[in-house]
Amino acid sequence: xxxxxxxxxxxxxxxxxAGHPERPDRLRAIAKRMADPVFASLERVDAPLAPIETALLxxxxxxxxxxxxxxxHEGRVQIDADTSMSPGSMEAILRALGGALHATDRVMxxxxxxxxxxxxxxxxxxxxxxxxxxxxxxxxxxxARYAQKAHGAVRVAIIDWDVHxxxxxxxxxxxxxxxxxxxxHQMPLYPGTGDPSxxxxxxxxxxxxxxxxxxxQFRAAFEGTIIPALDRFKPDFVIISAGFDAHCRDPLGGLRxxxxxxVWATEALMGVADRHAGGRLLSILEGGxxxxxxxGSVAAHVARLMLA
Numbered sequence: 603x604x605x606x607x608x609x610x611x612x613x614x615x616x617x618x619x620a621g622h623p624e625r626p627d628r629l630r631a632i633a634k635r636m637a638d639p640v641f642a643s644l645e646r647v648d649a650p651l652a653p654i655e656t657a658l659l660x661x662x663x664x665x666x667x668x669x670x671x672x673x674x675h676e677g678r679v680q681i682d683a684d685t686s687m688s689p690g691s692m693e694a695i696l697r698a699l700g701g702a703l704h705a706t707d708r709v710m711x712x713x714x715x716x717x718x719x720x721x722x723x724x725x726x727x728x729x730x731x732x733x734x735x736x737x738x739x740x741x742x743x744x745x746a747r748y749a750q751k752a753h754g755a756v757r758v759a760i761i762d763w764d765v766h767x768x769x770x771x772x773x774x775x776x777x778x779x780x781x782x783x784x785x786x787h788q789m790p791l792y793p794g795t796g797d798p799s800x801x802x803x804x805x806x807x808x809x810x811x812x813x814x815x816x817x818x819q820f821r822a823a824f825e826g827t828i829i830p831a832l833d834r835f836k837p838d839f840v841i842i843s844a845g846f847d848a849h850c851r852d853p854l855g856g857l858r859x860x861x862x863x864x865v866w867a868t869e870a871l872m873g874v875a876d877r878h879a880g881g882r883l884l885s886i887l888e889g890g891x892x893x894x895x896x897x898g899s900v901a902a903h904v905a906r907l908m909l910a
Contacts, residue, residue, distance in 0.1 A: 603713070619678070656699050661731070724845070864903050
C-alpha cells in the first residue's frame, strides 16, 4: 500500500489580504517540493467537496448556517482581526473537509497505508461556535467524529504539533473521552490556551514549550507525556494536526525545530498507529508560514509516511 496525498487547486482560491501569512503561496511551495520524483509513488487525488452539513459533526448548527450566509460572492468579509473570507473561501473550506473525509475512508478501509491532506485554510483554532486564527471549520475534529460515525472507530487520537495551541480542537473534544487531544505548543503565544492544567475529561494532554525551545524539549514532551498517554489510550485511528510553524525559520513562533524533529515525531506517531490502530493514520496540514521551512518539513514528513 502507498501513502495517499490529497490536495486541490481550489485551496489557492481562498484569498487573504496582502501580507497575510496564511497565503496561497504556502501550497504552491509545497506543490513544488512534492513534484520531486522521490514522491512519484504517492497516490494523488483531488479533494472532493463535502456537504456543509458535515461540519455539524463538530460545530453548532447556528454557527455553520451563519458562516454559509456570510460567505461573500465578491470582495472580502472580515470575521475577526486576522480571519477573513473571499469568494473562493467556502469551496476551499468544504474541500478541506471533503479531503479529510475521503482520506479517512481510504485509511480506515486499509486501501492506503496512511494519508496527508495538503489543504488550506487550516482548522485547529476553529471552535464549535467560532471562527478564529485563520480557521473556519475544525477539519481534524470533524475527521475524528466521522471516523467514529462512519467506520466504527471507538477511540481516536488527535496529536497537534503546531506552534500555536489548538484551542478549537480542545474545546470541541473537552467533554468527550472517546477522543484524545495532545498538543505541544509555545506558551505564552496566541491563542493563550493550552496550559498543562487544562485536561478536559482526562483526555486532554498539553505540553507547553518556551520561546527558544528546540528538538530536545520537543522530543522530551513526546517521550515523557504524549506517547505514554497514547499507549494507555490505544487509539483506533491517529490524526496529526501537522502545523510546521514550530520550525526555526517560521516568523510566527519562537520554537527551534527542524525537519529532523518532524521526521522523528512522525515516526513516533506511526509507531503508535502500528501498535494500536493497524497503522491507520491521517495527517492534516495546519500552520507553517516560512515557505522554505514549511515545504521542506512537509516533504520530510510525507517521505517518512511513505516508509510505512
